Amino acid sequence: MKICNIHAVYFSPTGKTKEVVKTIAREIARVSDIQYYEYDFTLPDNRDKPVSFSEDDLVIFGTPVYAGRVPNKILPEIQRLFTGNNALAVPIVTFGNRSYDNALIELRNVLETNGFHTIAGGAFVAEHSFTDKLAKGRPRDGDLSTIRCFASAVSRKIEKMKTIPGPIAVRGTEPIPTYYQPLGRDGKPAVFLKAKPKVHDTCTLCGTCARVCPVGSIRLPDQETDHWRVEGICIKCQACIKQCPAHAIYFDDPAFLSHIAMLEENYSRPAENEVFL
Ligand SMILES: Cc1cc2nc3c(=O)[nH]c(=O)nc-3n(C[C@H](O)[C@H](O)[C@H](O)COP(=O)(O)O)c2cc1C
Numbered sequence: 001m002k003i004c005n006i007h008a009v010y011f012s013p014t015g016k017t018k019e020v021v022k023t024i025a026r027e028i029a030r031v032s033d034i035q036y037y038e039y040d041f042t043l044p045d046n047r048d049k050p051v052s053f054s055e056d057d058l059v060i061f062g063t064p065v066y067a068g069r070v071p072n073k074i075l076p077e078i079q080r081l082f083t084g085n086n087a088l089a090v091p092i093v094t095f096g097n098r099s100y101d102n103a104l105i106e107l108r109n110v111l112e113t114n115g116f117h118t119i120a121g122g123a124f125v126a127e128h129s130f131t132d133k134l135a136k137g138r139p140r141d142g143d144l145s146t147i148r149c150f151a152s153a154v155s156r157k158i159e160k161m162k163t164i165p166g167p168i169a170v171r172g173t174e175p176i177p178t179y180y181q182p183l184g185r186d187g188k189p190a191v192f193l194k195a196k197p198k199v200h201d202t203c204t205l206c207g208t209c210a211r212v213c214p215v216g217s218i219r220l221p222d223q224e225t226d227h228w229r230v231e232g233i234c235i236k237c238q239a240c241i242k243q244c245p246a247h248a249i250y251f252d253d254p255a256f257l258s259h260i261a262m263l264e265e266n267y268s269r270p271a272e273n274e275v276f277l
Contacts, residue, residue, distance in 0.1 A: 001088075001158050001159070001161040001162070001274050003032070003034060003056060003057065003058045003088060003158060004034055004035065004036045004056040004057070005023070005034060005036075005037060005056055005057045005058070006025050006029050006034050006035070006036055006037070006039045006057070006058045006059075006060065007037045007039060007053065007057060007058070008021045008022045008024075008025035008026075008036070008037070008039070008060050008062075008160065009038075009039045009041070009051075009059055009060065009061045009062070009082070010020070010022075010039075010040060010041070010042070010061070010062040010063070011040075011041055011042050011062070011064070011071070011214070011233075012040070012042050012062070012063075012064065012127045013042055013059075013064070013066075013131060013212075013214050013237035013238065013239035014237065014238055014239055014242050015242075016064065016126035016127060016139070017062040017063060017092070017093075017094045018042075018062075018138065019126075020062060020092060020094050020122075020124045020126065020139060020147060021060050021061075021062035021092055022038070023096070023139075023144060023147050023148065023151070023184045024060045024090070024092065024147055024148075024150065024151045024154070025038075025060040025146075025151075025155060026123075027057065027148045027151035027152065027155075028060070028151045028152075028154060028155050029156070029223075031151070031152055031155045032155045032158075032159075034058075034264055039051060041077070041081065042214050042239075043212075043214060043216075044215065044216045045216070047077050047081060050080070050081050050082070050083065050166075051081055051082050051083070052082075052083045052085055052107070053082075053083070053084055053085055053087035053116070054085050054086070054087060055085065055086040055087060056087075056248075057087040058083070058087065058088045058090070058154075058158065059087050059088070059089040059090070059111075059116065060089075060090045060092060061082075061089055061090065061091055061092065061107065061111060061116075062091075062092035062093065062094065063078070063092075063093060063103070064066055064091065064093065064094050064095070064126075064129070064234070064237075065093050065096075065099075065100045065101070065103040065104065065123075066096065066103075066143065067179040067180040067181075067182065068099065068100070068101025068102055068103060068179060068180035069101065069102055069103050069106050069176070069179055069180075070093075070103055070107050070110070071105045071225045071235060071237075072179065072214075072234050073215060073233065074214075075106075077206065078107075078110055078114075079110060079113070079114065080118075082111075082114055082118070082175075083115050083131055083152070084111065084114050084115035084116030085115055086115060086116075086117065086164075087115075087117070087120050088116070088117050088118075088164075089111045089116035089117065089118050089119070090119065090120045090121060090122070090154060090156065090170075090173060091104060091107040091108045091111055091118055091122075091170075092107075092121070092122050092123075093107060093122075093123050094123075094124050094125070094126040095123060095125060095126065095271070096125075096127065096128025096129060096134050096135055097125055097128055097134040097138075097262060097268075097269075097270070097271045098128075098180075098267045098271070099179055099180075099271070100123040100189045100257075101175055101272075102121070102172040102176045102177060103121050103130075103172075104121050104122075104170045104171065104276075105158075105170050105171070105172025105173070105174065105176065106172070106231045107121075108167060108168060108170055108175050109120055109167075109176075112167050112216050116162045117165075117167075117169050118160065118168045119157060119161070119165060120150070120153070120154045120156070120157065120168055120275070120276060120277045121168050121170045121275070121276040122147075122150055122273070122275045122276065123171075124137050124146075124147060124217065124273045125139070125143065125270070125271045125272070125273055126138050126139055126145065127250070128263065129237060129238040129242070129261065130236075130238065130242075130259075130260045130263065131260050131264055133180070133264045133268065134263060134264065134267055134268065135270070135271065143273060146273050146275070147273075148248070149240065150275045150277075153277050154277070164219060167275060168276050170276045171276070182259045182262075183259065183260075183262055184229070184255060184258035184259055184262055185258045185261050185262045185265070186258070187262075188276070189253040190256070190258050190259040190262070192236075192253050192255040192256035192259065195233045195234070195236065195251060195253035195255070196230040196251075196253075197234065197241060197250060197251050198241060198249070198250060198252060199228045199248050199249055199250075200246075200248045200249075200250065201248075202247070202248045203228060203244075203246055203248040203249075204245075204246050204247045204248075205220055205221070206245060206246070207220055208240075208243055208244060208245060209240035209243070209244055209249060212239045212240060213239060213240055214235065214237055214239060214241045215232070215233055215234070215235055217230050217231055217232045217233055218230055218231075218240060219231050236251075236256070239242050
């Protein structure tokens with residue numbers, strides 16, 4: 001089978017999914033000598049119009065794992081925005097050393113429903129957005145070699161393909177169970193849905209946080225009596241915290257901090273990348 005274009009398509013608040021998806025797509029573009037395109041739908045402005053592909057396209061489609069699934073605020077956006085029109089696709093998830101649970105199978109199913117044909121899939125370990133104590137610095141060199149080998153294998157698979165196969169078999173449970181329930185250090189459910197970040201007075205009001213928030217929820221003061229605030233939802237993605245030049249943003253919600261401590265205590269062993277071909 002011949003494809004003409006490869007597209008790296010991703011939602012990636014802290015950059016790890018972007019790194020993995022781009023590495024795969026660039027490697028396939030290199031070995032197959034095809035045109036490379038990129039579509040980053042992390043920011044609300046890039047989720048305003050639908051995106052269609054065609055049977056000449058291969059789409060490497062990535063999201064992070066949130067609570068064991070595709071991020072729940074982004075799932076409807078994926079369903080609404082992307083149409084395959086028989087494009088080939090490779091669902092990719094990145095996860096922070098705990099587990100990807102049912103995120104990959106969920107992403108595969110959404111892509112299939114939207115008219116893509118999934119021909120491979122991968123779940124790759126990446127430093128956890130909540131803490132650098134989990135999978136610190138990953139994907140590292142060994143991971144990147146695995147990722148490039150996977151890309152070459154996808155390329156070979158497409159070359160050999162005579163007909164479109166059924167959806168790629170990936171690990172996961174169907175029907176897809178509910179989201180992973182975060183726990184605290186005491187083993188009890190940690191409820192932090194409503195937690196929002198705060199700022200230290202070292203904040204310079206540069207506006208970076210507002211520009212990088214994937215749900216457009218951060219407001220800067222527009223008059224002296226006003227103050228920095230999060231309006232509406234916070235998906236805890238950590239984009240504002242990681243990209244604040246003054247390191248002024250933080251969470252102090254006790255349940256959220258207890259969950260992070262629990263993860264650090266229980267999920268420090270190196271998790272494995274998994275690929276499906
Ligand atoms: C809200 C939230 C929930 C997460 N849930 C999980 C999870 O269930 N399992 C896991 O291993 N990692 C989890 N992670 C870690 C991310 O999947 C991981 O850090 C991912 O690579 C981040 O991608 P990005 O850099 O593209 O934003 C979670 C991260 C966030 C922000």
